[in-house]
Amino acid sequence: MTNPADLPKIPPQKKPRGLLSMRKFALMASVVAGLGAAAYGLSTPYATDAFVSPAHAQVNKDVRQVQQPIGFxxxxxxxxxxxxxxxxxxxxxxxxxxxxxxxxxxxxxxxxxxxxxxxxxxxxxxxxxxxxxxxxxxxxxxxxxxxxxxxxxxxxxxxxxxxxxxxxxxxxxxxxxxxxxxxxxxxxxxxxxxxxxxxxxxxxxxxxxxxxxxxxxxxxxxxxxxxxxxxxxxxxxxxxxxxxxxxxxxxxxxxxxxxxxxxxxxxxxxxxxxxxxxxxxxxxxxxxxxxxxxxxxxxxxxxxxxxxxxSRGWIGVQIQPVTQEIADSLGLKKAEGALVAEPQTNGPAAKAGIESGDVINKVNDQPVKDARELARTIGGMAPGASIKLGVLHKGSEKTLTLTLGELPNAKSIKTGFNDNDNGPGRNGNGSDVPNLGLTVAPAKSVAGAGKEGVVITNVNPDGASAERGLKEGDVILEVAGKSVATADDIRNELNIARADKKNSVLIRVRSGDSSRFVALPVGKG
The missing domain is CATH 2.40.10.120 (Thrombin, subunit H)
Known part of the structure; x- marks a missing residue:
């Protein structure tokens, strides 16, 4: 019997160098191509669609279609x-x-x-x-x-x-x-x-x-x-x-x-x-x-x-943003729109019936987000155009129609009160309103302060009024929509606001020739 160990050995068949199976070739080609494409930010070009599933082929096609050019x-x-x-x-x-x-x-x-x-x-x-x-x-x-x-x-x-x-x-x-x-x-x-x-x-x-x-x-x-x-x-x-x-x-x-x-x-x-x-x-x-x-x-x-x-459209009002405090004081749900601090005498807004304290919230039925948007919207319209304004007046909505005037090219702005011994805020006289951190006096009793309202003669630097920008010489014209002439008038309006369980009260202040509204906390009685 022939011993298997004595049989002649047949050398194993070797594949020629450099040749790979089709499966391995497809896999390696995909990997190499993918690495090269990744380096250049390109989609992967496969050797042939014969080695790519239909789903992969569609994905690659979509990627190639949405690619943007590199550089400008x-x-x-x-x-x-x-x-x-x-x-x-x-x-x-x-x-x-x-x-x-x-x-x-x-x-x-x-x-x-x-x-x-x-x-x-x-x-x-x-x-x-x-x-x-x-x-x-x-x-x-x-x-x-x-x-x-x-x-x-x-x-x-x-x-x-x-x-x-x-x-x-x-x-x-x-x-x-x-x-x-x-x-x-x-x-x-x-x-x-x-x-x-x-x-x-x-x-x-x-x-x-x-x-x-x-x-x-x-x-x-x-x-x-x-x-x-x-x-x-x-x-x-x-x-x-x-x-x-x-x-x-x-x-x-x-x-x-x-x-x-x-x-x-x-x-x-x-x-x-x-x-x-x-x-x-x-x-x-x-x-x-x-x-x-x-x-x-x-x-x-x-x-x-x-x-x-x-030329720009003009309605003739001083406006300011509606802050959250102001919105709360007016009973508004959102701090939106433009608050009218003061309409200009004989201006389009005043003639149409707009008053201080009104909130303009629409122009031609389009909502007004804030005061700056109102200024841009009106400024982009032609003088003489007829427009509709949506206005919140003392809690009621109303629509007013007016004709735009032309925005003046330049406005003369007065500097306000002179800084001298006879001006308001320099004599130290007045009555305290401690809840607001103010000392005030009737405007008609202080030289240069005018005849309406009460002039601020002293501001507590640590008080709520100072924090909100009020200063000596400012004149308080209204508190909660009511005209005031004495410190007692201010205290009365504060007491009413507290009784109504309000957290803040809206006051109208004049600084020089400009007016604005400021929301001040009511405080404790």
Missing amino acids: ADIVERVKPSVISVRVRIEEKQTADNNDDLPFPPGSPMERFFRRFGGPDGFPGGPGGRRGRGNLVTGQGSGFFISADGYAVTNNHVVDGADKVEVTTDDGKTYKAKVIGTDKRTDLALIKVEGGSNFPFAKLSDGEPRIGDWVLAVGNPFGLGGTVTAGIVSARGRDIGNGPYDDFIQIDAPVNKGNSGGPAFDTAGEVIGVNTAIYSPSGGSVGIAFSIPSATVKNVVAQLKDKGTV
């Missing part, structure tokens, strides 16, 4: 030629740097935080980055064409008061320009570039950006060929304390110095806003900027082109 080169190439550098020259005697067109006192925290940006040295250095040399002040900013015949948009603070305006286009050519009109309230200006008729121009967007949308800030700050930064829309309707028409788009992007007046583009290449300010606690960009919405730009530019100025 195509958009920038299309829109950048419409952006210009704007240079101004002003002859003036005053050569010191000034910030007169800014809403904040020089050196104040707000002035440091919210800065205009535009100029050779950026901000500080005056409006539009202006600098004084002898009797010549120069400034630099950006802008963009809105029509082929040379109309362009920039900021008011870039060209305000300019004697000479020059623009440099993206291809390096320089042209003279003239200012067609400016609007300080929105910080917009329209200029007309001379010497051309076929300029590349940008389109103002008809829509509103969404929070999270991409945005490109493009400028040509120094005529060096332009600058582009990218970011996202992080908020709309921002109020930075610039004025009653604040309605800025906040974009989180490192907007460069000199971009003031330049456009902010969406990914369709349309202008969603005009860059006007940056948040700058350090003096440079920290990546937060503010743009004027395209809807506002359209409205203002159309009027500037037509007549060189902007």
Whole structure:
């Protein structure tokens, strides 16, 4: 019998080197392809659909269809030629740097935080980055064409008061320009570039950006060929304390110095806003900027082109926000609407029957969120238009119809009482209202205080009144809707409020020529 160990051994069959089974090949190809795709942010390209399940194939197809292009080169190439550098020259005697067109006192925290940006040295250095040399002040900013015949948009603070305006286009050519009109309230200006008729121009967007949308800030700050930064829309309707028409788009992007007046583009290449300010606690960009919405730009530019100025609707009231305390005092469920502090004599609102203490909560049947929204809504309407106002008057809803007047271009604002020995609040006389932390005297007994109400002669710095901004010289006209002439009148209204189990009482206060409402806690009797 043959011993198996003596049989000749047959060597095992070896696979040729470099060859894999089809199954292993498909698996390894998928893995390798997936790793490569992940490195470049692409969908995974399989070797062949024969090795992919139908479900996986559909997923990969969907991913490829929704992918967005990487980078903004195509958009920038299309829109950048419409952006210009704007240079101004002003002859003036005053050569010191000034910030007169800014809403904040020089050196104040707000002035440091919210800065205009535009100029050779950026901000500080005056409006539009202006600098004084002898009797010549120069400034630099950006802008963009809105029509082929040379109309362009920039900021008011870039060209305000300019004697000479020059623009440099993206291809390096320089042209003279003239200012067609400016609007300080929105910080917009329209200029007309001379010497051309076929300029590349940008389109103002008809829509509103969404929070999270991409945005490109493009400028040509120094005529060096332009600058582009990218970011996202992080908020709309921002109020930075610039004025009653604040309605800025906040974009989180490192907007460069000199971009003031330049456009902010969406990914369709349309202008969603005009860059006007940056948040700058350090003096440079920290990546937060503010743009004027395209809807506002359209409205203002159309009027500037037509007549060189902007007309706004006006109802003639002093208004203030409805705080939660004020809402509680008025018995409102929500802190919404605009509280009328005082209607102007013979103004449209007064003629229609609106009174102090009324709350305007609708315009043409559309809800009014707050006082600033009311100001923007009315300001965006044409003088002479007939409108309906929804008003809450002493707890009852009513609708009033009125014709809008025209907002005055400038208002004379008196400073109020003089700081002298005969003025209110300086003689120390009066009766105490301890619950409010006040000492008051009849207004008619104090020189310069007028004939109505009681004047505040002393304020407890630790009291509720001081916390809410009341000061010596303010005149209390009403408490809980009732006129007051003595300290006893105030005490009586406080007692009534306590009996009604109210936590606070609404008082109307006059400071100089302005009136406002303040909600004060009733306190214990």
